[in-house]
Amino acid sequence: MKEYKKCQSCAMPLKKIEDRGTEKNLDKSSMFCKHCYQEGEFIQKDFSVDEMKLFVKDKCIEMGFPKFLAGMFVKNLHKLERWK
Numbered sequence: 184m185k186e187y188k189k190c191q192s193c194a195m196p197l198k199k200i201e202d203r204g205t206e207k208n209l210d211k212s213s214m215f216c217k218h219c220y221q222e223g224e225f226i227q228k229d230f231s232v233d234e235m236k237l238f239v240k241d242k243c244i245e246m247g248f249p250k251f252l253a254g255m256f257v258k259n260l261h262k263l264e265r266w267k
Contacts, residue, residue: 190216191264192225193239194256214264225265232266 189196190204191214197203203211204220212220219226227235236257243253260266 184213186213187264189263190214190219192216192219192266193235194260194263195219219265232261235266236260 187197193216195202195216195218197216200211202216203213204215204217205222206212207223209222214220215225227238230238239260240250240253240257243256244250248256
């Protein structure tokens with residue numbers, strides 16, 4: 184199975200094993216981060232891609248990133264596997 188370098192839901196980097204979400208059997212996910220995916224289910228189950236873009240952008244701004252940079256982070260979110 185392919186190991187992704189960023190979450191295929193929110194684009195968070197998956198550099199460390201502890202950044203990864205979990206499958207139903209509690210194995211680490213190869214595709215999704217711990218903020219999006221736990222025990223085989225999405226935390227934000229009903230989010231649309233536009234809602235995820237807004238959520239990620241707001242989190243980036245909350246973490247101190249400039250608004251223009253936060254906007255760049257979410258620009259291609261719709262191309263990730265979850266949203267195809």
